[in-house]
Every structure is written in structure tokens, then in C-alpha cells.
Amino acid sequence: MTVLLGGNGLLGLVLICVLVIYYFLLRAPSIRRNDIPLRKPPNTLPIAGNGLLFLQDREKLFSWFVKCERYFGLETFQITVPTLHPGVVINDPSNLDYVFKHEGIFAKGNFVKQRSWDLFGDGIINADGELWKAQRKAGSHFLSTSNLRVLTDVALPRYLNRSIENLGERAKNGEIVDLQLVFHDITSLLMGKMAYDMEMHADDDFTVAFEHASGVVTGRFQNPLWFITEIFTGFGFRKSLATVRRFGLGIVDNAVDGHRKSTESLAQTDDVNGNRLDKVSGSLIQSLLASLGSQQKLVADAALTYLTAGRDTTAQALTWCLYLLMRNNFAMERIRDEAQGLLKTKGLDIQQPGSDGDTSSSNFAPTFLPYTMAVFYETLRLYPPIPFEIRECEQATTLPDGTFLPEKAIIVWSLWAMNRSRITWGEDANVFNPERWLTEDGKLITKSASEFPVFYGGPRTCLGRRMAEIIATQVIATMALAFDFTPAYEGERVSKTSLTLPMRDGLPCYVKNRAPDYT
Numbered sequence: 001m002t003v004l005l006g007g008n009g010l011l012g013l014v015l016i017c018v019l020v021i022y023y024f025l026l027r028a029p030s031i032r033r034n035d036i037p038l039r040k041p042p043n044t045l046p047i048a049g050n051g052l053l054f055l056q057d058r059e060k061l062f063s064w065f066v067k068c069e070r071y072f073g074l075e076t077f078q079i080t081v082p083t084l085h086p087g088v089v090i091n092d093p094s095n096l097d098y099v100f101k102h103e104g105i106f107a108k109g110n111f112v113k114q115r116s117w118d119l120f121g122d123g124i125i126n127a128d129g130e131l132w133k134a135q136r137k138a139g140s141h142f143l144s145t146s147n148l149r150v151l152t153d154v155a156l157p158r159y160l161n162r163s164i165e166n167l168g169e170r171a172k173n174g175e176i177v178d179l180q181l182v183f184h185d186i187t188s189l190l191m192g193k194m195a196y197d198m199e200m201h202a203d204d205d206f207t208v209a210f211e212h213a214s215g216v217v218t219g220r221f222q223n224p225l226w227f228i229t230e231i232f233t234g235f236g237f238r239k240s241l242a243t244v245r246r247f248g249l250g251i252v253d254n255a256v257d258g259h260r261k262s263t264e265s266l267a268q269t270d271d272v273n274g275n276r277l278d279k280v281s282g283s284l285i286q287s288l289l290a291s292l293g294s295q296q297k298l299v300a301d302a303a304l305t306y307l308t309a310g311r312d313t314t315a316q317a318l319t320w321c322l323y324l325l326m327r328n329n330f331a332m333e334r335i336r337d338e339a340q341g342l343l344k345t346k347g348l349d350i351q352q353p354g355s356d357g358d359t360s361s362s363n364f365a366p367t368f369l370p371y372t373m374a375v376f377y378e379t380l381r382l383y384p385p386i387p388f389e390i391r392e393c394e395q396a397t398t399l400p401d402g403t404f405l406p407e408k409a410i411i412v413w414s415l416w417a418m419n420r421s422r423i424t425w426g427e428d429a430n431v432f433n434p435e436r437w438l439t440e441d442g443k444l445i446t447k448s449a450s451e452f453p454v455f456y457g458g459p460r461t462c463l464g465r466r467m468a469e470i471i472a473t474q475v476i477a478t479m480a481l482a483f484d485f486t487p488a489y490e491g492e493r494v495s496k497t498s499l500t501l502p503m504r505d506g507l508p509c510y511v512k513n514r515a516p517d518y519t
């Protein structure tokens with residue numbers, strides 16, 4: 001025990017006392033199915049339950065969830081962590097469907113909010129009721145069809161072409177390039193400009209601080225005594241939070257200032273695309289200001305939550321996608337064939353980049369590239385950017401499989417494990433196989449949210465799915481046509497501790513120009 005707590009004997013003693021008090025005084029109210037207690041994972045300890053397991057490295061935890069899914073199949077099983085309310089793990093899509101459809105019963109609850117409050121405050125991910133509605137409405141306005149057209153026609157080609165030019169130069173110099181940073185920069189610039197009318201980059205102070213804070217918050221879900229250990233270890237966290245908060249308030253100040261300036265002088269130029277982009281710029285933060293009023297801290301929370309929801313998830317998905325494509329050259333070649341074929345049918349030999357974009361980006365819209373979309377979905381299946389979900393029962397309820405859950409019970413599902421289920425995905429569930437997403441005549445197969453929950457489901461389904469898909473097909477197809485990528489690392493890549501799924505140490509690779517006209 002003392003080893004677990006970094007050799008601190010006093011903390012070890014505190015932990016043992018808490019465990020004993022918990023065991024004798026606060027034992028869980030019962031979760032059951034047909035009046036029988038649920039099965040527990042093998043190796044569940046008498047007092048510590050599964051608590052020690054959650055202190056492990058996340059890769060081991062991911063594997064444990066996969067092992068449990070193989071062991072229990074679709075059966076809901078119980079987990080116990082000292083000091084916490086009783087919990088279950090679900091793997092059955094019909095139970096998940098029930099969760100998605102009963103938002104009022106399965107809330108984030110105190111369990112999630114207490115841990116993530118420092119980072120997200122009342123941002124949409126944590127908000128309920130009117131606060132949630134107001135932020136969702138602002139987001140729907142930002143992600144409207146007309147704004148997404150500006151993304152496709154102007155913003156994305158502009159930032160993607162700049163990135164391709166830059167990569168082309170670095171390729172000529174034989175540099176090793178971290179693709180995770182490249183993708184993060186594209187999504188930072190996109191979200192920065194369109195949502196907040198600010199120039200944002202992947203390596204600015206805020207991003208580094210946010211990643212650090214996100215890692216600490218994730219640790220809180222694994223360590224039931226986080227509020228004690230953070231007294232000793234939380235200095236870096238508090239520093240990161242201060243940077244994050246400063247940045248959030250900076251977004252709000254910039255928006256208030258920008259709004260004043262733009263209403264003073266709405267100068268239009270002859271640059272039609274530039275004008276289109278300028279009209280959309282900052283539309284998310286302006287909508288948030290309009291709907292949440294003058295509460296600066298609240299608007300800042302909302303802005304930061306949208307930023308991580310939109311920017312980090314998408315950049316991470318692209319990173320894992322290129323990682324998988326480097327390991328599966330057959331898929332890279334098929335993407336190239338599909339993209340070339342599409343350009344030929346449109347009478348374009350190769351897309352013209354480097355002109356600050358603003359043209360032809362809709363060539364690579366998701367509907368025209370089913371194979372590329374299949375690769376993207378297969379990536380999200382194997383590397384879901386949000387790998388775990390946790391909810392708390394606001395009231396007692398019974399799942400479709402007959403599992404009774406008392407009020408306050410915790411319900412967990414691991415997308416990492418569900419997406420590797422042989423029952424749902426077949427014997428080759430662990431294998432990267434984009435074909436599983438296509439019909440015999442090459443059309444994209446759609447899956448229900450409960451079978452493929454990477455974008456969540458029900459009323460709180462991801463608002464930015466369409467945006468992510470537009471960015472994905474455009475970036476993947478363009479990169480595949482422009483460059484050959486070779487790994488500059490050995491072995492497999494894993495993720496680092498975070499609420500999402502960043503790749504640990506990035507994705508370093510060698511880049512070679514394919515089409516000379518690209519640079």
C-alpha cells in the first residue's frame with residue numbers, strides 16, 4: 001500500500017483507515033438482478049474491491065475492461081471502489097440505448113462534476129437544465145449548415161493548404177514531423193478563428209496547461225483519495241488551472257472587444273471568401289455571450305469546454321487514423337484511389353493547394369468518399385477519442401436486462417472495450433478492417449448510437465459530429481494524396497492519461513512529397 005502511494009507511510013495508513021470505515025459503516029446498498037447480486041470480476045478483493053485496479057496505468061485498465069468484456073459478454077457486472085457508491089459496468093448496446101434515452105435518470109451527477117469542476121465548471125459537458133439548453137442552442141447556431149459551408153469552402157482549405165505547404169517544406173529538409181502537432185494545429189486554427197475569432201496554436205501555453213490539467217482530472221476518476229493526495233501533489237495542477245482560467249477569460253475579453261469593433265466598422269472588401277469567413281468568425285463565443293449574458297466565468301467555462309470538445313477530439317482521431325494508415329498501407333492506397341477517382345470525375349487532375357485555399361475543398365466531402373469515411377469510423381472504433389463514460393443514477397431504475405440500480409449508483413461503459421466486442425463486431429473485432437463499414441456495393445453502413453457510441457447518443461449526442469467528419473475526409477484524403485508517411489518510432493503507440501485520447505509522445509514520422517505540384 002505504501003508503495004502505491006509513493007512510499008508515504010502516513011498516506012498508506014489514512015487509506016487503510018478509510019477502507020476499514022467504509023467497509024463496516026458505509027457498505028453499498030444492493031445492486032441486483034432478479035433479486036440476486038451481480039457477478040463481480042475475478043480478483044475482486046474483499047475490502048478494496050476493484051479500487052487498486054483503478055490506480056493502474058490506463059493501458060492496463062483498458063486491457064482489463066476488454067478482458068472483462070470477453071469474460072462477461074453482454075452481462076452487466078458489478079464493480080466496487082472503496083468510498084464510492086456501488087457501480088456497474090455495462091457492455092450491452094440495449095442497456096446503453098436505455099441510458100441514452102433516459103437522460104433525466106442518468107446524469108453526470110456529483111461523481112463526475114466534483115472531479116471535473118475545476119476544469120470545465122458549468123461548461124456544456126457538466127451542465128444540466130437551462131444552462132445546458134442555452135449552451136446547446138449557441139452551439140447549434142455555430143454548427144449550422146451555412147457555417148459548415150464556410151468551414152468546407154473557406155476555412156478548412158485555407159488552414160489545410162498552409163499546413164500542406166509547411167509540411168512540403170519540412171519534407172524537403174528531411175525533418176521528422178510530429179503529425180499529432182500538425183493536426184492539432186489545424187483544428188486549433190479552425191476552432192480559434194471560427195468559434196472565437198482568435199489565432200490559436202497547438203503549442204501555446206494554454207494547450208500545454210490544459211493537457212496537464214486534463215491528465216490530473218482523469219487521475220481523480222481512478223484514485224478515490226484524490227482530494228487527499230492532491231494536497232501534496234497538486235501544485236502543478238493549480239498552476240495549470242490558473243493558466244487555463246486566464247486563457248478562458250481572455251477569450252471572453254477578446255470577444256467583447258471584437259464585438260464592439262465589428263459593430264463600429266464592418267468594412268467589406270473584395271475578398272468574397274475572406275468576407276464569408278469574417279462573418280462567421282467568433283460566432284460561437286458571440287452566441288454564448290448573447291445567451292449566457294454577462295457572467296464572465298460562465299461564458300469562459302462554456303468557451304473552454306467547446307474548445308476541447310471540438311479541437312482535441314478531432315485532432316486525436318486524425319492522429320490515430322494516420323497511425324493506422326501507416327500500419328495498413330492497403331487502406332492508404334485505397335484512399336488515394338478513391339480521392340484521385342473523385343477528382344478525375346470532376347475534371348480536376350489534382351487539387352490545387354497553396355492558393356490560400358478557398359476553392360474545391362468540397363471535393364472531399366464525406367458523401368463522396370465512402371472508403372475514407374470507413375477508415376475514419378474504423379479508427380474511431382479502435383481509438384475512441386472519449387474512451388470511457390460515467391453516469392450517476394439520479395433515481396432508482398431498472399435496466400432492460402433486469403439489473404436494478406439504486407439511486408446514486410454509478411454506471412460505467414468503456415468504449416474501448418465495447419468497440420472491441422466480438423459479439424458486436426465479429427471474431428476480427430481487434431483487427432483494423434474498414435470493409436466492415438461498407439456494403440458489397442461500397443456504400444457506407446450506418447450503426448445505431450448504442451452499437452457505435454463514439455459520438456454519444458440521445459439528446460446529448462455530440463453536436464460536432466458533422467464538423468468532425470467534414471474535417472476528417474478532407475484532411476485524410478488531401479494528406480494521402482500529397483505525402484508518403486513513414487514511422488520515425490519503434491513499436492506501438494499508446495495514449496497518455498487524459499479525459500480524451502492523445503497519443504503519448506506524439507506521432508513522429510518522415511514525410512515525403514508525392515506530387516511535386518504540391519510544394
Ligand code: HEM
Nearest residue numbers: 309310313314317385386454455456460462463464467468
Ligand atoms: C471525432 C471527433 C469527436 C468525437 C469522437 C466526439 C465525441 C463526443 C462525445 C462522446 C460526447 C459526449 C461527451 C459526454 O458528455 O460525456 C460529445 C459531446 C459533445 N461534442 Fe463531440 N466529438 C467530436 C467532435 C466534436 C466537434 C468537432 C465539436 C464541435 C465543437 C463537438 C462538440 C460537442 C459538444 C458541444 C458536446 C456536448 C453535447 C451536450 O452535452 O449536449 N464534438 N462528443
